[in-house]
Amino acid sequence: MIDNAVRDVFLEESKELLDTLDSDIVRLETSPDQDVMNRVFRSVHTLKGGSGIAGYDQVYEFTHGLENLLDLVRKGETQINAAMITLLLRSLDWIRQAVAAADGEECDIAVKEALQRDINACIGEVSAVKAGGTHDEKPRIIVPGKTDAHGNRYYHIRCAFNEDIFLRGIDPLMIMEDLRRLGTFIQRKINKKDVPNFDSLDPEKCYFSWEVVLKTEHTIEKVYEVFLFVHDDNDIVIRDITENYDPDSADARIAEKRIGEILLGKGVITENELNDVLNEQDQKNAKLGDLVVSKGYATEKDVEHALVDQEKIKKKIETGTVRVDTAKLDNLLNLLGEIVIGQSAISRLADDMSEEQSFMLKNALYGMERTTREFQEQLMSIRMIPIGPSFEQFRRFVRDVSHSLNKEIYLEIEGQDTELDKTVIERISDPLKHMIRNAIDHGIESPETRAGAGKPKSGKITLRAYHQEGNVFIEVSDDGGGIDRKEVRAKAEALGLVKHGEEIADAKLLQFLFLPGFSTTSQVGELSGRGVGMDVVKNNIESLRGSVEIETREKIGTTFRVKLPLTLAIIEGMLIRVGKSIFILPMLSIVESIRPRKEDVQTVEKKGELIRVRGEYAPLVRLYEIFGIESEHHNPWESLVVIVESAGVRLGIMIDELVGQQQIVIKSLDTAITNSRSVSGAAILGNGQVALILDVHGLLSEIMS
Amino acid sequence: MRYIAIIDDSPTMRASVMLTLKPFGYNVLQAQHGAEGLDVIQKAIAEGHEIALAICDINMPVLDGIGFINEFRKFDKFTPILVLTTESEQATIQKGKQAGASGWLIKPFKPDELIQSVERLIR
Amino acid sequence: MKLIELEDNTGIKNIHCLYSSLGEAIESNAEIVLDFRNVRRIDLAVAQVLIAAIRRAHGAGRIIKLQKVNDTIREQLVICGILK
Ligand SMILES: [Mg+2]
Numbered sequence: 035m036i037d038n039a040v041r042d043v044f045l046e047e048s049k050e051l052l053d054t055l056d057s058d059i060v061r062l063e064t065s066p067d068q069d070v071m072n073r074v075f076r077s078v079h080t081l082k083g084g085s086g087i088a089g090y091d092q093v094y095e096f097t098h099g100l101e102n103l104l105d106l107v108r109k110g111e112t113q114i115n116a117a118m119i120t121l122l123l124r125s126l127d128w129i130r131q132a133v134a135a136a137d138g139e140e141c142d143i144a145v146k147e148a149l150q151r152d153i154n155a156c157i158g159e160v161s162a163v164k165a166g167g168t169h170d171e172k173p174r175i176i177v178p179g180k181t182d183a184h185g186n187r188y189y190h191i192r193c194a195f196n197e198d199i200f201l202r203g204i205d206p207l208m209i210m211e212d213l214r215r216l217g218t219f220i221q222r223k224i225n226k227k228d229v230p231n232f233d234s235l236d237p238e239k240c241y242f243s244w245e246v247v248l249k250t251e252h253t254i255e256k257v258y259e260v261f262l263f264v265h266d267d268n269d270i271v272i273r274d275i276t277e278n279y280d281p282d283s284a285d286a287r288i289a290e291k292r293i294g295e296i297l298l299g300k301g302v303i304t305e306n307e308l309n310d311v312l313n314e315q316d317q318k319n320a321k322l323g324d325l326v327v328s329k330g331y332a333t334e335k336d337v338e339h340a341l342v343d344q345e346k347i348k349k350k351i352e353t354g355t356v357r358v359d360t361a362k363l364d365n366l367l368n369l370l371g372e373i374v375i376g377q378s379a380i381s382r383l384a385d386d387m388s389e390e391q392s393f394m395l396k397n398a399l400y401g402m403e404r405t406t407r408e409f410q411e412q413l414m415s416i417r418m419i420p421i422g423p424s425f426e427q428f429r430r431f432v433r434d435v436s437h438s439l440n441k442e443i444y445l446e447i448e449g450q451d452t453e454l455d456k457t458v459i460e461r462i463s464d465p466l467k468h469m470i471r472n473a474i475d476h477g478i479e480s481p482e483t484r485a486g487a488g489k490p491k492s493g494k495i496t497l498r499a500y501h502q503e504g505n506v507f508i509e510v511s512d513d514g515g516g517i518d519r520k521e522v523r524a525k526a527e528a529l530g531l532v533k534h535g536e537e538i539a540d541a542k543l544l545q546f547l548f549l550p551g552f553s554t555t556s557q558v559g560e561l562s563g564r565g566v567g568m569d570v571v572k573n574n575i576e577s578l579r580g581s582v583e584i585e586t587r588e589k590i591g592t593t594f595r596v597k598l599p600l601t602l603a604i605i606e607g608m609l610i611r612v613g614k615s616i617f618i619l620p621m622l623s624i625v626e627s628i629r630p631r632k633e634d635v636q637t638v639e640k641k642g643e644l645i646r647v648r649g650e651y652a653p654l655v656r657l658y659e660i661f662g663i664e665s666e667h668h669n670p671w672e673s674l675v676v677i678v679e680s681a682g683v684r685l686g687i688m689i690d691e692l693v694g695q696q697q698i699v700i701k702s703l704d705t706a707i708t709n710s711r712s713v714s715g716a717a718i719l720g721n722g723q724v725a726l727i728l729d730v731h732g733l734l735s736e737i738m739s
Numbered sequence: 740m741r742y743i744a745i746i747d748d749s750p751t752m753r754a755s756v757m758l759t760l761k762p763f764g765y766n767v768l769q770a771q772h773g774a775e776g777l778d779v780i781q782k783a784i785a786e787g788h789e790i791a792l793a794i795c796d797i798n799m800p801v802l803d804g805i806g807f808i809n810e811f812r813k814f815d816k817f818t819p820i821l822v823l824t825t826e827s828e829q830a831t832i833q834k835g836k837q838a839g840a841s842g843w844l845i846k847p848f849k850p851d852e853l854i855q856s857v858e859r860l861i862r
Numbered sequence: 863m864k865l866i867e868l869e870d871n872t873g874i875k876n877i878h879c880l881y882s883s884l885g886e887a888i889e890s891n892a893e894i895v896l897d898f899r900n901v902r903r904i905d906l907a908v909a910q911v912l913i914a915a916i917r918r919a920h921g922a923g924r925i926i927k928l929q930k931v932n933d934t935i936r937e938q939l940v941i942c943g944i945l946k
Contacts, residue, residue, distance in 0.1 A: 040755045076798050083846045230914065238878075
């Protein structure tokens with residue numbers, strides 16, 4: 035065995051060392067000589083090293099203390115004296131005896147400890163005695179960083195090596211290989227550009243640097259270990275960014291994609307085209323985007339889009355982040371709301387000034403408003419997060435529920451990068467779950483039925499998110515049999531919602547599905563009948579100022595399309611006046627404003643007052659009646675009527691005046707100012723007046739009931 | 740042939756290094772201080788052998804570790820050097836690196852620690 | 863076509879050999895084939911010379927082919943961004 039062989043060598047060596055030490059120490063007593071002193075120190079030092087390697091732990095520990103004492107003597111910090119010489123010689127005796135003892139454990143511990151006390155007394159560090167401590171147990175507290183749900187950690191590692199690192203006998207490539215062996219590089223940026231042109235290259239210098247994101251199960255200590263020999267004098271920065279990574283989201287897969295890869299991924303260019311351009315780029319050092327366009331592989335627009343995507347992706351992997359409590363953001367937004375109010379107050383003051391002064395002030399305010407708006411947008415963007423992770427959580431859900439129903443269903447996710455307000459994402463999760471459950475339960479047919487209809491046995495549910503015209507759309511689509519309109523119609527007739535033979539728009543008919551207790555399945559499913567819970571879904575979505583509609587095609591499938599505002603904190607509002615009160619209508623729900631003729635207004639039994647707009651009748655709402663306030667006009671044909679729409683249903687609202695359009699920062703959406711469903715929140719106006727924000731959905735349902 | 744040189748004044752240390760590396764297929768040359776190390780290495784090179792790695796102690800008689808590294812680097816710029824040192828010699832690690840040492844290993848070490856350090860430098 | 867067979871110990875210690883033979887080859891050959899059959903692994907110095915040479919060759923409308931590359935070297939080339 036190696037151990038025995040090493041031990042034999044040590045026995046031999048220690049004998050020699052101890053003999054030399056004996057005579058040297060005796061010599062020191064008579065003539066203190068620095069060379070002799072150094073040799074004594076080195077001998078003890080060597081004795082320590084050898085005993086450690088050969089496994090004589092007691093001797094190792096003992097010589098360690100002895101070495102410390104001799105170090106002080108060597109440096110002249112302690113004077114050698116007769117007592118010390120005696121102590122040293124007695125120490126040598128003990129070492130000799132301990133090494134001779136068969137296994138190093140039969141040595142006289144009591145003698146050793148007495149000697150150690152004396153040695154420590156000489157050093158002046160009595161407290162340093164460690165009973166039985168061995169050299170290799172260094173207590174270290176390691177707090178391993180957090181992992182994600184799969185036990186993975188993510189590290190951002192930047193390593194730029196010194197130009198002369200080869201001159202230290204180090205090959206950085208070995209280090210990178212070791213690093214890669216710890217896990218996988220999910221992002222890798224190699225700064226090849228720093229390698230000079232062939233002719234000006236000094237092949238003995240290092241030009242390389244890497245930036246990688248490593249996905250690994252190891253702790254950061256393990257990562258540091260890879261850089262053990264280089265991390266203190268090369269530019270090595272390791273950061274734990276596990277918190278920024280959710281492996282279930284698309285983020286982890288989106289590396290810092292280059293434009294080329296983005297274009298490739300989008301199918302704009304082919305792999306061959308990409309390789310071609312990359313080769314050219316290597317020679318010309320031109321921008322890849324320009325090359326792609328000049329070669330005619332893509333349009334400038336394609337490249338522009340790709341650049342935007344790249345920016346987004348970069349943003350996501352940007353790791354210099356600060357975590358901020360959302361309450362602080364809300365607070366900031368509220369304060370900004372106050373600023374906006376202040377601005378409109380100033381603007382109002384300007385109205386009373388001379389024309390020239392008013393113009394100048396308003397001009398100045400205009401610039402300020404732009405800044406405020408931008409500020410607001412920036413602030414809002416902080417609250418925006420991609421919906422991807424929220425979507426991904428449904429994979430498991432779809433799998434579990436479909437298995438329990440003996441269906442094979444595959445969930446497809448699209449638009450996971452779509453960003454929306456964090457609060458909206460949190461609150462849309464439950465309604466989405468409901469709709470997905472519905473699609474699994476009733477949308478997608480059993481495998482047998484599908485096979486009979488010539489469809490693939492496994493069904494598909496698609497979750498899709500996208501932005502359109504300042505809104506976010508989320509769709510839950512299934513490729514099932516579609517909703518049977520006849521059945522819906524029959525049910526609606528049975529419930530008295532529609533008369534037999536009465537014409538009804540498709541969208542309106544399907545909206546019945548969202549009514550409480552409306553179900554089209556004759557046999558109640560294990561989970562829920564279609565319709566059960568759908569009223570809850572609709573209410574939830576409406577409380578987010580959103581709407582939901584259904585699109586269904588027989589044998590092809592059904593899509594539930596949810597439309598949501600980008601954020602809950604700000605709306606584009608139209609200020610309307612009734613008497614002395616100001617209300618705010620969300621711009622998104624306004625269709626038009628009209629001055630009706632007398633003959634356009636009718637009162638229909640059970641349906642109340644209706645107003646005819648472009649050949650269709652819409653219910654008419656008198657706000658002064660609902661809120662019990664004054665109004666200048668009491669006849670619709672004398673006043674103005676704003677036509678609003680929600681989920682395909684229209685409504686006319688009687689008002690005295692349209693005051694103007696304004697961005698409204700909603701105050702305390704969650705604190706109910708009134709219990710009325712017609713009001714979704716409040717805002718403070720420039721003059722300090724509180725204006726209620728009308729909820730068109732709420733108004734509609736209040737009227738319907 | 741490719742050799743690893745171990746330069747240490749302690750026979751125990753040299754034996755330990757040699758006996759640990761041998762089973763891994765490394766050929767080992769030994770020297771008991773820096774000056775002998777330079778001799779042994781230069782002789783081996785003259786005979787057409789290659790030195791893949793030098794492992795050297797710091798505290799040695801005649802020519803110490805730092806002196807050895809300085810001299811060695813005069814005729815060999817790129818061969819890695821692993822310094823064997825002790826906890827009490829932290830400052831020498833810096834000196835060694837300035838002289839051109841590649842890495843270090845704290846004594847006493849276990850055989851697998853030595854193997855690991857060697858494999859950080861040569862493959 | 864110019865075939866360069868790399869020595870088994872190609873690396874930083876003899877990097878100038880590779881550097882100069884590649885330099886000459888690029889000057890006079892349309893196609894250069896680097897044969898790695900004797901090479902167990904490379905180091906970063908080799909990778910850097912390869913990158914600069916490939917770039918230079920492309921610039922001159924020439925190609926450098928790498929052949930008989932083992933798995934270790936393949937991974938090394940990937941880490942250095944020479945292979946995808
Ligand atoms: Mg020594």
